[in-house]
Amino acid sequence: MAELPEVEIITQDLKKTIIGKKIKRIEEICPENLRRKSSIGLNEILNKKITSIKRRGKYIVISFSKGYSLLIHLGMTGHLFYKRGREPINKHDLLIFDFLSGKNRLIYNDIRRFGSVTVVDSAVLQKLNIFNKMGPEPLMVTKEEFLRIFRNRKSKIKSLLLDQKIIAGLGNIYADEALFQAKIHPEERANTLSEKKLEMLRGSIKRILVKAIQEGGSTIINYCNLFGEEGKYQNYHKVYSRKGLPCALCGTTIEKIRVSQRSSFYCPKCQKKGNI
């Protein structure tokens, strides 16, 4: 559901709304249904000021004064909503955050429960494998680092783009769209790609992510931002979920194959193998 652009939008929305606030109360609707990655209780963050909100890969990091952070991963179907006042609890709501000031509430909702909400010690977070093992940010990565990551790897390029340890934040939608724009077949081996081609891929990834953020992300099934608004970038998808439809560039029928157990959509003419 949420890849880098969607997580970035939610992070920006959170910055606009809850930075500087303190959480007064956290209601856990069904505690056994919430995934965590540490044993620190959620109540550790109560009555502490929210000092910063950042994104790393597909994680949202909300930092509090006195050394704790809240780490949120939305998984496939996680949602955060900022809602006015008291509203009835919806199906799959898992957490309700009340603030010290104002009546607005933050709701965490997750249909499939693949997401996680974890309190971590901020000092420990620095050492936590989660971030140290994660690859660079695609919007920040330099040409040299991008080349270093890919040029010696023998795996299929699509598999590597999805691997958060290689590069952080891409998911199936934006990996497919970036490969289409760079005219690379998803099963091309990374080490066969020329430096020029890899640099084109780096540019395509950046352009697509920036545009997707501008357009409010992609709403395929049910993604929406903190205020319940849908994204528009799905209207710009060139290959993702477009099996059987004509390629926008050449009219060839878009195909769907399996790469690393994930569906991959591509144009067999624009993304020929050997176009390296």
Place this chain on the structure above:
DNA sequence: CTGCATGTTAGGTT
């Protein structure tokens, strides 16, 4: 009923 879905991780084999 079956198969599929935007994600991650642990554990296995080669």
Place this chain on the structure above:
DNA sequence: CAACCTAACATGCA
């Protein structure tokens, strides 16, 4: 280590 596969998690939809 690298590469690749499987299963697991849980729900909804076609």
